[in-house]
Amino acid sequence: MHRESVARAAVGIACAAGLLHAASSLYWALGGSWLLDTVGEWAVELVEESPLEAGLLLGVIALAKTAAAVIPVLVDRGRIPWPRFWRGLCWIGGPVLVLYGGLNVVVSVAVLSGLITPDGGYDMAAMVGHAFLWDPLFLIWGAALVTWLRLTADRRLSAEESS
Numbered sequence: 001m002h003r004e005s006v007a008r009a010a011v012g013i014a015c016a017a018g019l020l021h022a023a024s025s026l027y028w029a030l031g032g033s034w035l036l037d038t039v040g041e042w043a044v045e046l047v048e049e050s051p052l053e054a055g056l057l058l059g060v061i062a063l064a065k066t067a068a069a070v071i072p073v074l075v076d077r078g079r080i081p082w083p084r085f086w087r088g089l090c091w092i093g094g095p096v097l098v099l100y101g102g103l104n105v106v107v108s109v110a111v112l113s114g115l116i117t118p119d120g121g122y123d124m125a126a127m128v129g130h131a132f133l134w135d136p137l138f139l140i141w142g143a144a145l146v147t148w149l150r151l152t153a154d155r156r157l158s159a160e161e162s163s
Contacts, residue, residue: 003151004151006147006151007076007147007148007151007152008076010144010145010147010148010151011072011073011076011144011145011148012073013140013144014069014072014140014141014142014144014145014148015069015070015072015073016069017069017137017138017140017141017144018065018066018068018069018070018141019065019066019069019070020137021065021069021134021137021138021141022062022063022065022066022069023062025058025059025061025062025065026058026059026062028043028047028054028058029054029055029056029057029058029059029061029062030055031051031055033047035129035133037123037125037126037129038125038126038128038129038130038133038134039126039129039134040123040126040129041123041126068093069141071086071089071090072086072090072145072148074086075087075090076148076152087149090145090149091149093142093145094142094143094145094146094149095142095146096142097138097139097141097142097143097145098139098142098143098146099142100135100138100142101135101136101137101138101139101140101141101142102135102139104130104134104135104138105130105131105135105136105139108127108128108130108131108135109131111127111131112127112128112131
């Protein structure tokens, strides 16, 4: 039972991290600008120069992040068809989130601490956002997702054996 409750907590943490990312994208899609500069100057410029296109793109990104956050919870609770397919996608997405988030945290912190000096300088707000907000959230999302997958692998196997 302990393993099951840890697995349930892990998938909940993964979902929460993903939904935080999704909510931010939706907020920006709807015209909000708070923390947008922590993504990068390119994002601010895109919203200013092409607000409709940026809004549509960010809306699609918000929907994709929401689906990626919620689908594992639905799989965990047995409320979605093709659980093996979705778990397979999660096995791809989880490690990608860990690698992407982890690498970007390390690089951003290295830049902020002066260990790496980019040619031409860097965007301080974006670097801080990537070091301490967005990429740690990706890392947490991926780590929690992989934890859930590993903890529930036995449950999935026993369900397949009994079929």
